[in-house]
Amino acid sequence: MALLKHETLPVKTSADIVMVRQMARTWAAELGFGLVDQTKLVTAASELARNTLDYGRGGTVRFEALNDGPRRGLRLIFEDQGPGIPDIELAMRDGYTTGSGLGLGLSGSRRLVNDFEISSRVGEGTRVAITRWK
Amino acid sequence: MDKIPILRMGAFLLVTIQVDMHDRLALTLQDDLTNRIVETGARGVLIDISTLQMVDSFIGRMLANIASMSRILDAQTVVVGMQPAVAITLVELGLSLHGVRTALNVERGMELLKAAITPNVDGSAHGAVEA
Amino acid sequence: MSRIGDVLKKHESDLLAEWLKAQMATGFRRDMIGESELQEQSREFLRLLQSATQSEDGDLHQTSSWAPMREMLKRLSRSRAKQGFTPSQTATFVFSFKEPLFNRLRQEHKNDGDGLFRDIWTASELLDKLGLVTTEEFQKGREEFIARQQQEMLELSTPVVKLWDGILALPLIGTLDSARTQVVMESLLQKIVETGSQVAIIDITGVPTVDTLVAQHLIKTVTAARLMGADCVISGIRPQIAQTIVHLGVQLGEVITKASLADAFAQALRGLGLSVGRPATLKV
Numbered sequence: 001m002a003l004l005k006h007e008t009l010p011v012k013t014s015a016d017i018v019m020v021r022q023m024a025r026t027w028a029a030e031l032g033f034g035l036v037d038q039t040k041l042v043t044a045a046s047e048l049a050r051n052t053l054d055y056g057r058g059g060t061v062r063f064e065a066l067n068d069g070p071r072r073g074l075r076l077i078f079e080d081q082g083p084g085i086p087d088i089e090l091a092m093r094d095g096y097t098t099g100s101g102l103g104l105g106l107s108g109s110r111r112l113v114n115d116f117e118i119s120s121r122v123g124e125g126t127r128v129a130i131t132r133w134k
Numbered sequence: 135m136d137k138i139p140i141l142r143m144g145a146f147l148l149v150t151i152q153v154d155m156h157d158r159l160a161l162t163l164q165d166d167l168t169n170r171i172v173e174t175g176a177r178g179v180l181i182d183i184s185t186l187q188m189v190d191s192f193i194g195r196m197l198a199n200i201a202s203m204s205r206i207l208d209a210q211t212v213v214v215g216m217q218p219a220v221a222i223t224l225v226e227l228g229l230s231l232h233g234v235r236t237a238l239n240v241e242r243g244m245e246l247l248k249a250a251i252t253p254n255v256d257g258s259a260h261g262a263v264e265a
Numbered sequence: 266m267s268r269i270g271d272v273l274k275k276h277e278s279d280l281l282a283e284w285l286k287a288q289m290a291t292g293f294r295r296d297m298i299g300e301s302e303l304q305e306q307s308r309e310f311l312r313l314l315q316s317a318t319q320s321e322d323g324d325l326h327q328t329s330s331w332a333p334m335r336e337m338l339k340r341l342s343r344s345r346a347k348q349g350f351t352p353s354q355t356a357t358f359v360f361s362f363k364e365p366l367f368n369r370l371r372q373e374h375k376n377d378g379d380g381l382f383r384d385i386w387t388a389s390e391l392l393d394k395l396g397l398v399t400t401e402e403f404q405k406g407r408e409e410f411i412a413r414q415q416q417e418m419l420e421l422s423t424p425v426v427k428l429w430d431g432i433l434a435l436p437l438i439g440t441l442d443s444a445r446t447q448v449v450m451e452s453l454l455q456k457i458v459e460t461g462s463q464v465a466i467i468d469i470t471g472v473p474t475v476d477t478l479v480a481q482h483l484i485k486t487v488t489a490a491r492l493m494g495a496d497c498v499i500s501g502i503r504p505q506i507a508q509t510i511v512h513l514g515v516q517l518g519e520v521i522t523k524a525s526l527a528d529a530f531a532q533a534l535r536g537l538g539l540s541v542g543r544p545a546t547l548k549v
Contacts, residue, residue, distance in 0.1 A: 036222055036223070036451055039219040047191060047227075105191065109227075222454065224489070
């Protein structure tokens with residue numbers, strides 16, 4: 001698998017969330033994703049960026065344009081050094097909310113992408129990687 | 135853009151969301167709308183999202199909140215012009231937008247609003263679609 | 266010491282002449298390609314070979330010095346494919362260069378058996394790789410063509426029809442797979458927006474079976490249409506499909522179903538406040 005290009009954005013303010021959405025849209029369009037796929041990716045990015053900001057107390061998102069043989073992909077890796085998620089399985093359940101709004105963010109985002117990886121440690125932070133393939 | 139403009143059309147208020155809103159802008163819109171409804175005594179709110187390319191859970195909640203708050207203030211809300219890609223994504227996301235009425239375009243939305251505030255003799259309203 | 270570069274430079278015109286002769290002898294299709302085009306292509310190949318071997322001999326696929334050659338071969342492969350050549354025939358364009366090159370190499374190396382062997386090995390490896398470039402490109406071309414055809418067939422086989430102002434119907438025929446269903450559904454939603462149609466009827470009379478994934482797509486489509494402000498009804502559900510849906514535990518929820526397209530159409534008309542009547546009974 002080859003990395004075509006990458007870029008990292010800060011996720012520290014709500015204005016940053018808008019930037020993340022816009023970059024996700026641009027890169028997805030460049031990679032040739034159709035409109036529906038683009039929208040799914042941008043929406044998932046928005047959800048996870050908001051999680052990173054609201055729950056993770058700010059972090060970063062790394063964009064990776066990938067090439068895996070015949071197919072192209074876009075991967076977004078959200079990382080924060082926030083409180084971490086104590087029970088990932090619980091958090092991934094539809095309708096779950098901690099009041100600080102993790103809500104649909106995780107479970108919903110997973111349905112919008114092809115690959116979804118999450119790892120988290122209480123007190124250390126969270127890392128979520130989503131990938132959509134064309 | 136600092137604020138999203140709210141236009142008045144008779145007994146209705148019309149809001150066209152064209153920009154990629156950041157969270158603060160969305161919250162400001164909620165406040166502004168509720169204030170305007172009270173100021174003008176509006177009976178209906180039409181929110182046009184036909185140029186909105188994405189609706190995430192935050193914006194979805196904003197729309198649902200606006201619908202609830204308006205109802206408390208005796209006004210009906212209709213969201214119009216949702217794009218197919220947005221609708222498909224919302225369904226996948228699992229966002230139901232309960233309590234938010236929708237219509238295909240501004241024209242239909244107006245019809246819905248008029249029917250909602252002046253129902254037919256038998257109590258039914260034509261073309262009403264509640265999400 | 267490798268003599269390949271020297272040979273290519275010193276004996277350019279002879280190599281070209283011998284190579285062309287070899288190509289035209291072995292089943293040269295005069296009906297598919299003109300002699301001057303063949304000469305031009307061969308000349309270009311030789312020229313690119315010379316300039317690439319001039320610079321560092323790296324791995325064929327990595328170094329940029331081989332990029333012009335690879336590009337030329339890809340173009341050649343595509344154009345030969347269009348002209349009707351088989352991939353083997355196109356690859357032979359490259360392979361047939363071996364004999365004239367090896368002959369010259371043998372002359373150059375005279376008594377140096379080891380040197381000759383090394384050069385022949387290098388040249389053979391190189392030409393094999395170049396020949397394969399044409400074959401791979403041929404493959405790629407075929408795959409792209411098939412993908413395009415599939416897309417066209419997909420679009421043709423599921424047209425959305427307008428039954429009346431504001432009423433669309435999507436008659437699905439044949440077995441549905443997940444991919445096809447998705448494409449079909451997206452185009453239905455798009456048509457709803459374009460025509461501003463209030464009602465969409467998805468008729469599955471012509472669908473023999475439905476699996477969980479397809480059923481879920483249908484339900485999602487109905488939900489999405491509702492979100493957009495239109496009504497979506499599914500009609501023509503066969504008994505077997507009804508059984509499958511129950512058996513699979515798929516929740517239809519609020520999805521409205523009608524036995525036949527006709528029923529769905531009648532209901533849609535009523536919903537829009539329309540009715541169908543004979544001229545005599547209509548008041549003027």
